[in-house]
Each structure stands twice: as C-alpha cells, then as structure tokens.
Amino acid sequence: MSVNDPITPEPLLQLGLGFMASKTLLSAVELGVFTVLAGGGRDRASLAAEVGLHTRSSGDFLDALVSLGVLTRDADGVYANTPAADLFLDRAKPSYVGGILEMANARLFGFWSNLTDALRTGAQQNEVARSGAPFFVTLSQDPVAWRNFLNGMNGVSTPLAGALAADFDWTGRRHVIDLGGALGAVPAAVLRANPDITGAVFELPPVQPVFEEFVAAHGLTGRLAFHGGDFFSDPLPEADVYVMGQILHDWNLEQRLVLLQKAYDALPEGGTLIVYDAMIDDERRHNTYGLMLSLNMLIDTEGGSEYTVADATGWLRTVGFAKVEARHLTGGYSAVYATK
Numbered sequence: 001m002s003v004n005d006p007i008t009p010e011p012l013l014q015l016g017l018g019f020m021a022s023k024t025l026l027s028a029v030e031l032g033v034f035t036v037l038a039g040g041g042r043d044r045a046s047l048a049a050e051v052g053l054h055t056r057s058s059g060d061f062l063d064a065l066v067s068l069g070v071l072t073r074d075a076d077g078v079y080a081n082t083p084a085a086d087l088f089l090d091r092a093k094p095s096y097v098g099g100i101l102e103m104a105n106a107r108l109f110g111f112w113s114n115l116t117d118a119l120r121t122g123a124q125q126n127e128v129a130r131s132g133a134p135f136f137v138t139l140s141q142d143p144v145a146w147r148n149f150l151n152g153m154n155g156v157s158t159p160l161a162g163a164l165a166a167d168f169d170w171t172g173r174r175h176v177i178d179l180g181g182a183l184g185a186v187p188a189a190v191l192r193a194n195p196d197i198t199g200a201v202f203e204l205p206p207v208q209p210v211f212e213e214f215v216a217a218h219g220l221t222g223r224l225a226f227h228g229g230d231f232f233s234d235p236l237p238e239a240d241v242y243v244m245g246q247i248l249h250d251w252n253l254e255q256r257l258v259l260l261q262k263a264y265d266a267l268p269e270g271g272t273l274i275v276y277d278a279m280i281d282d283e284r285r286h287n288t289y290g291l292m293l294s295l296n297m298l299i300d301t302e303g304g305s306e307y308t309v310a311d312a313t314g315w316l317r318t319v320g321f322a323k324v325e326a327r328h329l330t331g332g333y334s335a336v337y338a339t340k
C-alpha cells in the first residue's frame with residue numbers, strides 16, 4: 001500500500017464480517033458437500049438433493065463456496081471440488097483435516113459468541129459453564145462431543161505429524177510416547193516413516209475406544225499401543241522420545257512446569273521431549289493464528305493460553321534440559337526439541 005492509496009473501510013468490514021465466510025465453509029463440511037463432490041461433479045439440483053439443501057438456499061450457498069475458492073462451477077453449471085478441498089475436506093480420504101472444522105462448527109463457533117464475556121471476566125465459556133465439572137471430564141461423558149473433539153484434534157495434528165516425522169532426526173530412537181496424544185496422529189506418522197520405532201499414546205482412559213478404531217484403520221494395531229492414565233497423577237511409561245502436542249496450552253504456568261519437569265525426570269540421558277503448539281512469535285505481532293488460538297484457550301480452558309517460543313525454551317531450560325532447539329513446523333505451529 002502506498003501513501004497515496006485512499007483509506008477505505010473495506011478491510012475492516014471484511015474482517016468484521018469474516019464469520020460469514022467461516023460459517024459458510026463450516027456448514028459445507030457439516031453437510032458433506034466436499035465428500036459428495038469427491039465422487040464426481042454434480043449440478044445444483046442433484047447436489048442440493050444429496051446434501052439436503054432447500055431450493056431457496058442452494059444457489060447462493062454453492063456459489064458462495066465457488067466465490068470463496070473451495071468449489072468450482074463450469075459453464076454447464078456443474079460444481080466440483082478444488083484440488084485442496086478434494087484432498088483435505090473429503091471425509092473418506094486419510095488426508096482429511098475437516099475434523100477440526102467439524103469440532104469448530106459444533107462447539108467453538110457458538111462459544112466464540114461469548115468472547116466479550118470471556119474478555120471481561122477471564123472465565124471459560126464452553127460446556128463447563130453448564131456442567132461445572134473439569135473440561136476433559138465433561139467432554140468425555142458425551143460420546144458424540146468426545147469423538148468430535150478427538151477427530152478435531154486429529155485434523156489439526158495430522159499435518160503437524162507429517163512435519164515432525166520429517167523434521168526431527170529419528171535416527172537411533174527406539175520408542176516414542178505421545179503424552180495426551182489423542183488418536184496418535186504423531187506416533188502413527190513417525191512409525192510409518194521409521195519401521196524400527198515403536199510407539200504409544202498416554203491418554204485419559206475414555207480415549208481408548210476411539211483410539212483403537214483409528215489404529216486399526218491405519219494398520220498399526222500391535223505397533224502403536226495405548227497407556228491409559230492421568231499425566232498429572234500417574235507415572236509416565238518409559239520412552240526415549242516424549243511428545244507433548246497442544247498440551248501445555250490447556251494448562252496454567254504452574255501446571256505446565258509440573259508436566260515438563262515430570263517428562264524431564266522420566267526421560268533417560270539423551271532422551272528428547274518434543275513440545276508443539278501454535279506458539280506465538282516472540283514479538284507477539286506476527287502469528288495471528290497463535291494469538292487467535294490463545295483467545296480460544298481463554299474461552300475453552302480454565303487457565304490455558306498459547307505462549308511464545310521464548311517462553312517454551314525458557315521453561316524447558318528451567319526444568320533441566322541441556323539442549324533446546326526451536327523449529328517452525330507448518331502454518332502457525334512451532335515445535336521445541338528439548339534433549340536431556
């Protein structure tokens with residue numbers, strides 16, 4: 001932009017009304033538009049009938065998706081997925097990342113309408129407001145919400161798992177345990193790329209049934225194990241690599257230091273803890289996604305937030321790690337590799 005460019009309100013309006021575009025995409029994922037179109041292009045009437053659109057809405061909704069760049073429409077009026085939508089938003093493909101969008105649609109979109117209350121009070125604005133029980137207990141007691149949450153986590157961590165499997169030097173490592181690893185996207189990617197490594201997820205027991213389905217679907221039964229437990233109160237099973245992905249952002253500083261110290265104490269000499277999160281850049285001005293997610297943690301947790309790369313490296317040195325290396329992963333996500 002040059003100094004001679006007129007100042008216009010459009011960018012502000014676009015930003016302020018951005019929820020319309022967001023919800024259009026979230027509803028398209030919910031309705032399975034991309035999954036249906038993965039089977040081949042459809043005209044408006046047939047697509048509308050398949051996904052259940054009213055005649056009043058179908059034209060505007062489908063053309064809005066064209067305008068947003070996630071569908072195409074040819075001269076004959078046939079709608080099709082863009083290559084990215086086909087790869088990442090078709091539920092039938094292993095590359096599907098729509099789990100996080102389904103979770104955002106079912107939970108976060110509504111909770112974010114209470115952002116102003118969260119900003120004023122510092123109080124959580126999710127299911128916990130009704131249940132009064134801790135977040136993970138509340139969620140795990142609702143089978144639909146629990147599965148939706150775990151699939152959502154899997155949607156976020158699948159691309160990060162690929163980045164970690166490729167970026168970290170796994171040479172000579174024997175056993176990786178993902179602490180709070182949900183369905184095991186990270187160890188699954190590591191095991192696929194390194195046939196000599198075994199792995200496990202250490203998770204709350206109610207994760208196990210959904211985890212077993214995921215492991216079977218990925219052909220990793222027998223190689224990727226499940227340890228049920230609570231990482232605050234139970235001993236950590238032995239491994240030479242631990243992963244804590246999107247764990248520290250759930251908890252307050254005191255709890256984070258407890259978890260990091262526990263991982264350090266349980267690792268052998270030369271063992272590594274990999275921490276990843278949507279870490280905020282140290283200047284706290286560039287990683288918009290990390291800053292937005294930090295506001296999400298305000299809404300969704302009791303004491304959590306995102307944190308900077310410098311915060312993470314500082315905590316890891318404080319608990320005793322000798323070698324601490326920060327790496328950008330993909331999108332708004334960074335990792336820190338901390339070796340004992």
Ligand SMILES: C[S@@+](CC[C@H](N)C(=O)[O-])C[C@H]1O[C@@H](n2cnc3c(N)ncnc32)[C@H](O)[C@@H]1O
Nearest residue numbers: 153157180181182203204229230231232245246
């Ligand atoms: C935000 S999710 C992150 C999941 C996964 N690591 C990822 O990056 O997608 C946090 C996970 O921590 C697990 N968790 C929460 N409290 C736990 C505890 N006390 N012990 C073990 N796991 C826990 C939850 O079940 C949930 O799957």
